[in-house]
Amino acid sequence: MSATTLDHPTADDARERSREARRRSLVLLRSLLHPVRRPVWLTVALVVGSQVAAVSGPALVAYGIDHALPALVDGNSTPVLAVAATYLVIAVLGGVLVAATVRASARVSQAILLDLRRRVFRHTQRLSLEFHERYTSGRIISRQTSDLDAVRELLDGGVTTLAAGVLSMVLTAVSLAILDPRSGLVLLVAVVPGVLLSRWFQRRSRAQYRRNRTAAARVIVRFVETMTGIRAVQAFRREPQVQAAYDALSEQYRESSAGSIRLNGWFDSGLVLIGNVTVATVLLVGGLRALEGDLAVGVLAAAVLYARRFFSPLQQMAMFYNSFQSATAALEKVADLLAEEPSVPDPEHPVRLPHARGDVRFDGVTFGYGDGPTVLHRLDLHVPPGQTVALVGATGAGKSTVAKLLTRFYDVRTGAVTIDGVDVRDLDPVDLRRAVVMVTQEAYLFSGSVAANIALGRPGATRGEVEAAARAVGVHDLVASLPDGYDTEVDKRGVRLSAGQRQLVSFARAFLADPALLVLDEATSSLDVPGELLVQEGLGTLLADRTAVVIAHRLSTVMGADRVLVVEGGRVVEDGSPGDLVAAGGRFAALHEDWQRSLDRA
Known part of the structure; x- marks a missing residue:
């Protein structure tokens, strides 16, 4: 291998380091989830229950329009009352399940964050002096503050929102396919541009949010170093130069954040466009079929509601995907820190010396x-x-x-x-x-x-x-x-x-x-x-x-x-x-x- 290759890592080396960083972060995440696996499964069950309750609404609307209302016209009010009562019960149950999901998710997230914060502090203390002399205090503070805050933002509602969104889309698509396969086919076709747009966003946002985390960490490091050495800064009248350096890093952070906002704006706008076109298509195709008597009016109304509901989670997921990318990059940095090994390890078989003489x-x-x-x-x-x-x-x-x-x-x-x-x-x-x-x-x-x-x-x-x-x-x-x-x-x-x-x-x-x-x-x-x-x-x-x-x-x-x-x-x-x-x-x-x-x- 040439000296040039050693001094200048190739793209393959960078990809391998990225894969290794993701592997370490996944191992860390599994170790954090293991102690709270039962509350996690409880949260999953609550999410499933709340989404099942929510997705049943349009089906009840279809039944009410196509069956309960004609029965009411014929003098039988029982179906209408049953549909209304069922809808009310499901709405209340869904609200209760959502509230329970929030509480269960909060307990899980706080337990994970407490465990992670303790691990970082305990491991940082255990690392040898050599590590602390090369790893600046600002970087360590960044791991304990901004990086853990990014993980917290994701855990405090972000994970459940993503999970609920995916589950809602799956249940919505299945329900619509069962209710009206042709409308389900229209929805399936609309999924293709949505998936392509999501993949485009995912590829770009991953790199973008790593840049965000790096820029944020540099700002914190510069601030901590400046405040730690404030006496030297003031003694040598270096305030303008230090301010200029800090301003440059802050400007890089601003540009990086603005890039994330622009990227998210394109994604969100694309999802809105795809969603609106899909709803219009379902309404047009279903309306023509309803005029021909090939589709019941209640099913058409349910199909439109399902189509609108299908793309709503994508917009929420886009909003939380920013937190997901930021937290992923932050978790990789924390995992890298926890992967550091002391250069002065404890002995495997320590020898006791309770009364040293000092020879x-x-x-x-x-x-x-x-x-x-x-x-x-x-x-x-x-x-x-x-x-x-x-x-x-x-x-x-x-x-x-x-x-x-x-x-x-x-x-x-x-x-x-x-x-x-x-x-x-x-x-x-x-x-x-x-x-x-x-x-x-x-x-x-x-x-x-x-x-x-x-x-x-x-x-x-x-x-x-x-x-x-x-x-x-x-x-x-x-x-x-x-x-x-x-x-x-x-x-x-x-x-x-x-x-x-x-x-x-x-x-x-x-x-x-x-x-x-x-x-x-x-x-x-x-x-x-x-x-x-x-x-x-x-x-x-x-x-x-x-x-x-x-x-x-x-x-x-x-x-x-x-x-x-x-x-x-x-x-x-x-x-x-x-x-x-x-x-x-x-x-x-x-x-x-x-x-x-x-x-x-x-």
């Missing part, structure tokens, strides 16, 4: 992100229990990669990362998260109280344990000064606290979790000088009696470590205590000298 080894570890270049080159490293190791080096040297492998956010390409002799790929995920806690540069706080955010690492902790953790890292006085103390609510992302204050809260969270191994990835980079001085004492308490891997550019944090590793190009080029490395005059010594000069200038 860490990297044995010949080679790693690269995805299919990208190698980041770590056969790294060998041993960190004994209780030792604090600091990793320093230039940006991109591979320091944070070591932390991600240690916490098993990614898996190695070759070699092994072990804790207490157990490969992290075999370690029970619960025990791994209990043994290893990572504090990053971005201290994320969830909506809720300060106490709840500290207790995130140990939800069952008492208020006394929460306060003890805060005191240990030196953040108790700060929390106590807040309006409601530990019960103070923090807004989304903790915006009521400064970056340094949020970092202190995250230290208290890590201390309360009490891991055997603590990983600090640039955890002090957001602190100012007073904040850094405040947290140094807390760090001393936090790092005591546990294994720690500290990644930092600030040497104030590094100098307190037992051991320093200088990482360059994915390899450890220097290894020793801070004092020994300064005395050796190598790369770390140069970094130390630069740090000392910066302190002197300050």
